Amino acid sequence: MSALPVHRWFVGRSVLLTVLATWGVLTGFAVLGALIGQMDDLGKGDYGLGHAALYLALQTPRRAYESFPMAAVIGSVLALGAHAAKSELVALRAAGLSPMRIGATALMAVAIVVVPLMAAMEIVIPGAEQQAQALKLAAMKHEVTLAGGANVWAREGSEVFNAQGGESRVVEGRTVLVFNQVRVFAFDPQGRLAWIQEAGEADYDETRGWQLRDVKRTTFSARSVAVEQFDVQSWATALRPGAIEASLQHPDLLSTMALGGRIEQLKRNGLDAGLLLEAYWARWFFPLTTLALVFAALPVAFGQQRSGGFGQRLFIGIVFALVARLVQPMLVNLAKAYQWPIVLAYALPVLLLVALGAWWIRRR
Numbered sequence: 001m002s003a004l005p006v007h008r009w010f011v012g013r014s015v016l017l018t019v020l021a022t023w024g025v026l027t028g029f030a031v032l033g034a035l036i037g038q039m040d041d042l043g044k045g046d047y048g049l050g051h052a053a054l055y056l057a058l059q060t061p062r063r064a065y066e067s068f069p070m071a072a073v074i075g076s077v078l079a080l081g082a083h084a085a086k087s088e089l090v091a092l093r094a095a096g097l098s099p100m101r102i103g104a105t106a107l108m109a110v111a112i113v114v115v116p117l118m119a120a121m122e123i124v125i126p127g128a129e130q131q132a133q134a135l136k137l138a139a140m141k142h143e144v145t146l147a148g149g150a151n152v153w154a155r156e157g158s159e160v161f162n163a164q165g166g167e168s169r170v171v172e173g174r175t176v177l178v179f180n181q182v183r184v185f186a187f188d189p190q191g192r193l194a195w196i197q198e199a200g201e202a203d204y205d206e207t208r209g210w211q212l213r214d215v216k217r218t219t220f221s222a223r224s225v226a227v228e229q230f231d232v233q234s235w236a237t238a239l240r241p242g243a244i245e246a247s248l249q250h251p252d253l254l255s256t257m258a259l260g261g262r263i264e265q266l267k268r269n270g271l272d273a274g275l276l277l278e279a280y281w282a283r284w285f286f287p288l289t290t291l292a293l294v295f296a297a298l299p300v301a302f303g304q305q306r307s308g309g310f311g312q313r314l315f316i317g318i319v320f321a322l323v324a325r326l327v328q329p330m331l332v333n334l335a336k337a338y339q340w341p342i343v344l345a346y347a348l349p350v351l352l353l354v355a356l357g358a359w360w361i362r363r364r
Contacts, residue, residue: 012106019071034063059132077300324353
């Protein structure tokens with residue numbers, strides 16, 4: 001019994017080191033491809049090679065996150081396949097380690113990386129991605145705004161918010177979102193326009209809420225129109241700038257909390273949250289899908305007893321990872337086309353992969 005943990009440490013260490021090495025190679029290729037894509041932007045404004053290097057460095061955590069599932073599958077197949085080719089798995093099984101326990105050890109090694117990677121996706125990656133975009137826009141002499149200078153639209157209940165872009169400002173040590181050329185449209189229960197508020201600027205503070213400045217309010221009644229002017233006016237609404245800011249970013253770059261808040265805001269107003277739901281469930285199923293892929297690929301590694309070398313194991317791992325990666329988007333598209341719950345598109349592959357892996361391992 002005392003020798004069993006040593007065997008499991010031997011397998012787990014091998015899988016972990018091979019997965020990390022594979023992960024580094026795949027992330028490096030992803031960064032290299034992104035660097036080539038930056039060449040067309042070099043020389044625009046002050047954007048030079050140094051800016052491009054910093055931009056890519058800030059984006060590297062996201063590219064590492066995206067590369068990990070494939071690295072986990074390929075690395076696990078390479079590590080266990082190498083042990084199988086040397087008949088080391090046969091020796092481990094003779095020592096009392098069943099294929100299921102060997103597989104569990106490999107999954108534990110992968111999980112050691114998955115857990116901190118999920119935390120990085122919530123804490124590090126969204127902020128780093130935003131800094132990267134702000135750096136590039138500033139270097140290329142573009143205005144760093146929340147909407148890139150475009151119109152911002154948001155809805156909350158019977159009111160519709162519109163602004164000509166916005167920006168982040170630091171006021172008394174706090175970051176405040178400020179929107180320019182703001183218009184707020186309010187509609188009555190019959191869908192008729194009730195009033196319009198136009199403001200030169202609007203900002204939001206957690207303590208006092210929304211403040212509209214240089215305001216012109218036009219109120220419509222059945223037979224008349226009234227116009228009022230205000231220097232500063234409060235706007236009572238459940239709309240929060242975080243929901244607006246989240247709508248201006250790609251869903252894949254938002255934290256799970258930001259995604260949940262944005263989904264709730266869209267559903268509350270009867271708007272489609274399909275893309276956000278897709279990103280939300282993809283985030284939750286990321287660790288489960290990764291571990292299920294590795295589990296289903298393990299029997300392929302067990303099968304490499306004495307046949308095939310490194311090249312064959314690498315090819316098998318890549319093919320398996322690519323096929324599995326292509327199936328997921330297909331199921332998501334089918335779910336959207338037939339209006340099935342998006343969560344099924346992520347849960348079904350996990351269940352199928354686990355069932356397939358368990359069936360293969362039992363046959364071994």
